[in-house]
Amino acid sequence: MYCVPVLESTHEPAVVDGLPVGKVAHRRAVVCCNGDGPACSARHCGPVAHECGPFLAQLATCGYSRALPSAGAPGVCSLRSLNRSTLQAIFWGVRGSYPTPGPETVRYGGNTACVEIRSVDGDRIVIDAGTGLARLGEALAAGNQAGGQFDLLLSHLHWDHVQGLPYFAPCHNQAARVAIHALRPDVVKLRDIVRGVARHAFFPVALDDMAAQFDFHEVHPGRRFRAAAFAVRPFRLNHPFGAVGYRIDGGSASCAYVCDTAPFDLLLHKKHFLKGPEPLSPADRRQLQALRASLLQAVEGCDTVIYDTHYTQDEYARFPHYGHSTPDHALDLVAGQGIARLVLFHHAPNHSDTMMDEIDAQYRRKGEALGIEVVTAREGLALPVGVRARSSAHRVRAGL
Numbered sequence: 001m002y003c004v005p006v007l008e009s010t011h012e013p014a015v016v017d018g019l020p021v022g023k024v025a026h027r028r029a030v031v032c033c034n035g036d037g038p039a040c041s042a043r044h045c046g047p048v049a050h051e052c053g054p055f056l057a058q059l060a061t062c063g064y065s066r067a068l069p070s071a072g073a074p075g076v077c078s079l080r081s082l083n084r085s086t087l088q089a090i091f092w093g094v095r096g097s098y099p100t101p102g103p104e105t106v107r108y109g110g111n112t113a114c115v116e117i118r119s120v121d122g123d124r125i126v127i128d129a130g131t132g133l134a135r136l137g138e139a140l141a142a143g144n145q146a147g148g149q150f151d152l153l154l155s156h157l158h159w160d161h162v163q164g165l166p167y168f169a170p171c172h173n174q175a176a177r178v179a180i181h182a183l184r185p186d187v188v189k190l191r192d193i194v195r196g197v198a199r200h201a202f203f204p205v206a207l208d209d210m211a212a213q214f215d216f217h218e219v220h221p222g223r224r225f226r227a228a229a230f231a232v233r234p235f236r237l238n239h240p241f242g243a244v245g246y247r248i249d250g251g252s253a254s255c256a257y258v259c260d261t262a263p264f265d266l267l268l269h270k271k272h273f274l275k276g277p278e279p280l281s282p283a284d285r286r287q288l289q290a291l292r293a294s295l296l297q298a299v300e301g302c303d304t305v306i307y308d309t310h311y312t313q314d315e316y317a318r319f320p321h322y323g324h325s326t327p328d329h330a331l332d333l334v335a336g337q338g339i340a341r342l343v344l345f346h347h348a349p350n351h352s353d354t355m356m357d358e359i360d361a362q363y364r365r366k367g368e369a370l371g372i373e374v375v376t377a378r379e380g381l382a383l384p385v386g387v388r389a390r391s392s393a394h395r396v397r398a399g400l
């Protein structure tokens, strides 16, 4: 069984790839199918287009039917394009720095970084443990899926990437085993660092008292490993105290997560906080070039790249030393690398829905000119990764 979120709370027929996916779509609704592409469409998509309710009522056993993210963002999904070579990226939290609930962030969402990558066979990997992870945990618990193996990849240990961990339902399930993969930022053991997230001063249940079994795996940039059914390639990023990006390959689809990172020209982040741009030594310049080269090598040919685009250009000019990028930096980096789709991610907390709409429109246009599909991440967005992005990019390149 494969679960795909459909559009939420709209009275317009939703059409994706020419396929109606819901006349009156429901909040927190999902479509479940067996992932067989056209056969699945024939059996489920037709009825959904005319009458969601009875169909969804049959899906009471579906794990995601009661707990999808609630921000009113439309999920971009195409059942037609899902097949065995396709992954799905589900965005449970898209915000950077700190959670931003409120009326101005309803559509793009206020939870901090958390992305789930799923295969058609139901294998799952989770990247980052911002507050969006709590929502994923709720969804899993609602579907009695909070047990079993969970692989959690952390880009780094800044607060907006770990705060959801103590609230992740599988952590409190004795049938769960949570494997945490992360870069060790200093000489302290990774287990001890992560343990700090649930210290009693911050949260009543210490990590050692949680019901799940925890495993800790140090990530070494450049050293590939397997997690769940996926091949994972970590690469170093340019961020204060270090961060690591990941390329995930599953089937013949690939997705890269590049967050958090500054660009690779003006300054080199080290293990102290820079008060502003510092003069670059020749060794610093060589290191920046090496970081950029290893990133480009890792993401080359990816179907989808999710990128830290925290700042506008004006904001970046004021805070170049905070370790984040702009959509222009991201586009500049992915252009010409055979990448089909760029996802703007880790939105600054002061960016309202209105501002995000403007950014979205502006960079969709810029992306089109470069043959890259640009998507702005929203909480609740579920993106097929693989066939759809490749075919879209192909259409752009072919001028069709």
Ligand SMILES: [Zn+2]
Pocket: 096, 097, 158, 160, 161, 260, 346
């Ligand atoms: Zn961050």
Ligand SMILES: [Zn+2]
Pocket: 156, 158, 239, 260, 323
């Ligand atoms: Zn950070």
